[in-house]
Amino acid sequence: MSTQPRTDENTEPAWLLVTRREVVSRITDKSFLLGTAFMVVLIAGFIGFSAWQGERTERVTLAATPDAVAMAGAIADSAPEVDDKVEVTVLETDDEAAAETALREDEADAWLHPTDDGWQLTSESSEQDALTAVARAVVRQQVLADNAASAGTSVEALETGSTVTTDFLRGDAERAGVAEAVGFVFVFLFYFAALVFGMQLASSVIEEKQSRIVEIIAAAIPLRHLLAGKVLGNTALAMIQLLVYLAVGLVGLSFTPYKSFVPALSGPTAWFIGFFLAGFVALACLWAVAGSLASRTEDLQATSTPLTMLMLVMFFGGVSLDGRAQVVASFVPPVSAVVMPKRILAGGVEWWEPLLALGLLAVFAAITVWIGERLYRRALLQTGGRVSLRQAWGAAE
Structure with missing residues (x-):
C-alpha cells in the first residue's frame, strides 16, 4: 500500500504539518522562552557592562x-x-x-x-x-x-630610531580586536545552537521511537517527510533565536565605544546567517540520525559521540585557527560554517571566496541530508537495541 500523503487542495504537505508541530510545541514551551529570555538578558548585560567599563x-x-x-x-x-x-x-x-x-x-x-x-x-x-x-x-x-x-x-x-610601530596588511589593530571578539561570538552561537537544538531533536526522535508512536506516524506519512519536518522546524527555531541574539548584540553594540563598527559588521553578520543556515541543516540531519540509531535515551551518548567530536573540532578550529590553516579551513565543510565568517570579519577576503565556501557547504549539506535521510528511514523502525551505521545503511526499506 502506498504511504504517499494525500495531496488534495485542502490537505497540507505532511512535512509542513510536522514542521509546524515542531515550531509551535517548542515556541510555546516555557523552558524555551525562558532560556531565550535569559540569553538576551545575558547578552544585553554583558554589552552594558562592557560599555560601562569602557567609559568608566x-x-x-x-x-x-x-x-x-x-x-x-x-x-x-x-x-x-x-x-x-x-x-x-x-x-x-x-x-x-x-x-x-x-x-x-x-x-x-x-x-x-x-x-x-x-x-x-x-x-x-x-x-x-x-x-x-x-x-x-x-x-x-x-x-x-x-x-x-x-x-x-x-x-x-x-x-631616535628606537620606536616600534605596528601595522596590518588588512584593516587596523582596533578592527582586528573587534573582529576577533565578534568572530568568537559567531563560533559560540553556532556551537550553542547546534548542540542545544541537536540534542533536543535527537531526544524527540528517541522518545517517538521508544514509545513506538513513530510506527503510527510512519503508517500515515513517509518517514522522509517526518525527517524534513523535524529538521526544518528545529532550523526555523534556531534561526529565530539566532536573529534575536544578533539583533540584541548589534543594537547593544551601538551604545558602546565601538558603535562606529556596527555598519561594517552588518555584511559579515548577513554572511554568517547564510553559513549558519547551511551548516545547521546538515548537522540537524545528523542529529536526527543519531537519535534514530538509538533505542533508548541512554544510547544517545554513544550514537552522538562522532557528531559531538565533529562539533568540538568546529568550535576549536573556529577559535584557534589562523594564517594559512584558517584560509584552508574556510573552504572545508562543515568547519567553513564558522571559519569563513571570521575571515570576512577580519577583511581582505576576495568577493568570490565566501560564495565558493558557501557553495561547497551547501553541497555538503545536500549530501549529508541525502545520506542522513537513508540512514534515518532504515534505522528508525528497528527496535531491540542500538543500531550501527553499517546495519542502518544495509537494512531493507
Missing part, C-alpha cells in the same frame, strides 16, 4: 613619602596623557610606616617609594594594573629626561 574612569590614590612626592606628582599630572581613563590622587605620608598603614586601611591603593635601582609600587594584596602601567610610563620618561640632562643631551636624541 578609574580613580586611584597613590601614597608617597617625602622622597617620592615629586615623582608621584609627575605621575598624577601625566596620567591622563598615558591613559585618559586613569585619575591619580597623591596622598602624602610622613614616613614608610604611615604609607603602609594607609595601604592596610584602604586609604591608598598603592605606595610609591624609591629603591636602590629605581622605583617600586607596593600595594596591599593585588597589583593595580592601570596605575602600574601609568607609573611605568611616567617614571621611565622622567628618569630618561634626568639622565639625558646629566649627559648634556635630550630624551628625543636618546630615543
Whole structure:
C-alpha cells in the first residue's frame, strides 16, 4: 500500500504539518522562552557592562613619602596623557610606616617609594594594573629626561630610531580586536545552537521511537517527510533565536565605544546567517540520525559521540585557527560554517571566496541530508537495541 500523503487542495504537505508541530510545541514551551529570555538578558548585560567599563574612569590614590612626592606628582599630572581613563590622587605620608598603614586601611591603593635601582609600587594584596602601567610610563620618561640632562643631551636624541610601530596588511589593530571578539561570538552561537537544538531533536526522535508512536506516524506519512519536518522546524527555531541574539548584540553594540563598527559588521553578520543556515541543516540531519540509531535515551551518548567530536573540532578550529590553516579551513565543510565568517570579519577576503565556501557547504549539506535521510528511514523502525551505521545503511526499506 502506498504511504504517499494525500495531496488534495485542502490537505497540507505532511512535512509542513510536522514542521509546524515542531515550531509551535517548542515556541510555546516555557523552558524555551525562558532560556531565550535569559540569553538576551545575558547578552544585553554583558554589552552594558562592557560599555560601562569602557567609559568608566578609574580613580586611584597613590601614597608617597617625602622622597617620592615629586615623582608621584609627575605621575598624577601625566596620567591622563598615558591613559585618559586613569585619575591619580597623591596622598602624602610622613614616613614608610604611615604609607603602609594607609595601604592596610584602604586609604591608598598603592605606595610609591624609591629603591636602590629605581622605583617600586607596593600595594596591599593585588597589583593595580592601570596605575602600574601609568607609573611605568611616567617614571621611565622622567628618569630618561634626568639622565639625558646629566649627559648634556635630550630624551628625543636618546630615543631616535628606537620606536616600534605596528601595522596590518588588512584593516587596523582596533578592527582586528573587534573582529576577533565578534568572530568568537559567531563560533559560540553556532556551537550553542547546534548542540542545544541537536540534542533536543535527537531526544524527540528517541522518545517517538521508544514509545513506538513513530510506527503510527510512519503508517500515515513517509518517514522522509517526518525527517524534513523535524529538521526544518528545529532550523526555523534556531534561526529565530539566532536573529534575536544578533539583533540584541548589534543594537547593544551601538551604545558602546565601538558603535562606529556596527555598519561594517552588518555584511559579515548577513554572511554568517547564510553559513549558519547551511551548516545547521546538515548537522540537524545528523542529529536526527543519531537519535534514530538509538533505542533508548541512554544510547544517545554513544550514537552522538562522532557528531559531538565533529562539533568540538568546529568550535576549536573556529577559535584557534589562523594564517594559512584558517584560509584552508574556510573552504572545508562543515568547519567553513564558522571559519569563513571570521575571515570576512577580519577583511581582505576576495568577493568570490565566501560564495565558493558557501557553495561547497551547501553541497555538503545536500549530501549529508541525502545520506542522513537513508540512514534515518532504515534505522528508525528497528527496535531491540542500538543500531550501527553499517546495519542502518544495509537494512531493507
